[in-house]
Amino acid sequence: MSKYMKAFKNESYLQSSVTMFLYFASWGIWWSFFQLWLTSKSGLNLNGSAVGTIYSANSLVTLILMFFYGALQDKLGIKRHLLIFSGICAALVGPFFIYAYEPMLNSNFTIGLVVGSIFLSAGFLATTGIYEALIERFSRVFKFEYGQARAWGSFGYAVVALLAGHLFVINPDLNFWIGSIFGVLLLLNVCLWVPKAEREEKKRSNQATQTSVPSVKEMFSLLKLRDLWIVIILIFFTWTFYTVFDQQMFPSFYAGLFGSVAQGQQMYGNLNSIQVFVEAIMMGIVPIIMNKIGVRNTLLLGITIMAIRIGLCGFIDNPVAISFVKMLHSFETPLFILSIFRYFTLHFETKLSATLYMIGFQVAAQLGQVVLSTPLGMLRDNSGYATTFHIITVIVAIAGVYAFFMIKRDDQDVNGEPLVKPAA
Numbered sequence: 001m002s003k004y005m006k007a008f009k010n011e012s013y014l015q016s017s018v019t020m021f022l023y024f025a026s027w028g029i030w031w032s033f034f035q036l037w038l039t040s041k042s043g044l045n046l047n048g049s050a051v052g053t054i055y056s057a058n059s060l061v062t063l064i065l066m067f068f069y070g071a072l073q074d075k076l077g078i079k080r081h082l083l084i085f086s087g088i089c090a091a092l093v094g095p096f097f098i099y100a101y102e103p104m105l106n107s108n109f110t111i112g113l114v115v116g117s118i119f120l121s122a123g124f125l126a127t128t129g130i131y132e133a134l135i136e137r138f139s140r141v142f143k144f145e146y147g148q149a150r151a152w153g154s155f156g157y158a159v160v161a162l163l164a165g166h167l168f169v170i171n172p173d174l175n176f177w178i179g180s181i182f183g184v185l186l187l188l189n190v191c192l193w194v195p196k197a198e199r200e201e202k203k204r205s206n207q208a209t210q211t212s213v214p215s216v217k218e219m220f221s222l223l224k225l226r227d228l229w230i231v232i233i234l235i236f237f238t239w240t241f242y243t244v245f246d247q248q249m250f251p252s253f254y255a256g257l258f259g260s261v262a263q264g265q266q267m268y269g270n271l272n273s274i275q276v277f278v279e280a281i282m283m284g285i286v287p288i289i290m291n292k293i294g295v296r297n298t299l300l301l302g303i304t305i306m307a308i309r310i311g312l313c314g315f316i317d318n319p320v321a322i323s324f325v326k327m328l329h330s331f332e333t334p335l336f337i338l339s340i341f342r343y344f345t346l347h348f349e350t351k352l353s354a355t356l357y358m359i360g361f362q363v364a365a366q367l368g369q370v371v372l373s374t375p376l377g378m379l380r381d382n383s384g385y386a387t388t389f390h391i392i393t394v395i396v397a398i399a400g401v402y403a404f405f406m407i408k409r410d411d412q413d414v415n416g417e418p419l420v421k422p423a424a
Helices: 002-007 011-031 034-039 048-076 081-091 093-107 109-125 128-141 146-170 172-192 196-212 216-224 226-237 239-255 261-293 295-313 319-326 329-347 350-383 385-406
Strands: none
Touching: 011 034, 011 081, 011 093, 011 128, 011 146, 011 172, 011 196, 034 048, 034 239, 048 081, 048 109, 048 128, 048 239, 048 350, 081 093, 081 109, 081 128, 081 172, 093 109, 093 172, 128 146, 128 329, 128 350, 146 172, 146 261, 146 329, 216 350, 226 239, 226 329, 226 350, 226 385, 239 261, 239 295, 239 319, 239 329, 239 350, 239 385, 261 295, 261 319, 261 329, 295 319, 295 329, 295 385, 329 350, 350 385
């Protein structure tokens, strides 16, 4: 506890925590109900195939931007240029959705699809990894625990998810306008609050940029690494299917279990808020677990919970039971995300951490969504939720077996920052 409280004396930790809180709040207030907005009668009333097409387009543009963003952030080091750009987009999310995106999707679906995918990817979907990679880099440079700072992002998402469900029932436009308010606060934060330690580090890093920043050739050579492809394949067949399940299917699946659409939407908002709040707590606890059982075992545990959660949703149709199953998400996401990030910094050079995270995790996940979103949406339309969930569960379980045999042990090929376990 004393170690945790000591972090509050670290200005870089405080600023990073506020940044994560505001970013995820500005995104979560509308993103948590994006699928319901697309499918509900109070929104666009689209079918599963059309929703899958939107997610595929978003993922395709995100995939392209991630290569650029990852390489650019590695060159920028700890500079915040991309965060400032993201803050501008977050501030404009309300006007964009209400006066541009929704009218375009209603009048010309293709144009709305293209314009929306560019805006959403440039401002949010492709920058989430940048926030996480940059804050992780801050944590190493300025000596604080990344998981604790990242937990504030989950906490921000939890707070707005509770509010989002009630606002959505009143008028979905309110979610977008409040997103803009949080976006303005985010923009002010990343522009005006620069801790003293960060200013001093920027002066030092400017002098060392030429030797510490990887070249374009080095970045592209990463694609030749067999070990990176092992991770990419794992992400493709785990996190991708989880994302399609959790973002494109679960909200409408859960809301449909209740007597009325409005009640289902409100309950989903409440449940989502509680789940993400517990997830925020777990973001601070998982680093401790990871130090105890190791990175590899933490990752395997996350995959196991992922398969169990998706599988149970295919067999249960009781809203109370499904609510308890949904809470497994609170453990699954921190276990998976934090262990994957630590795996990169453990087995690969830390100077390439942002690029590796972009390619190995974010890009792989987005590529999977490009390929799978529409087919899985069509499968759900034709075969229903249960069959779709069963198929996803089998694939994730097979990927877990693959991970057991292919993912490296913590003491194997340590090319980055070693894992220091506490003394017995």
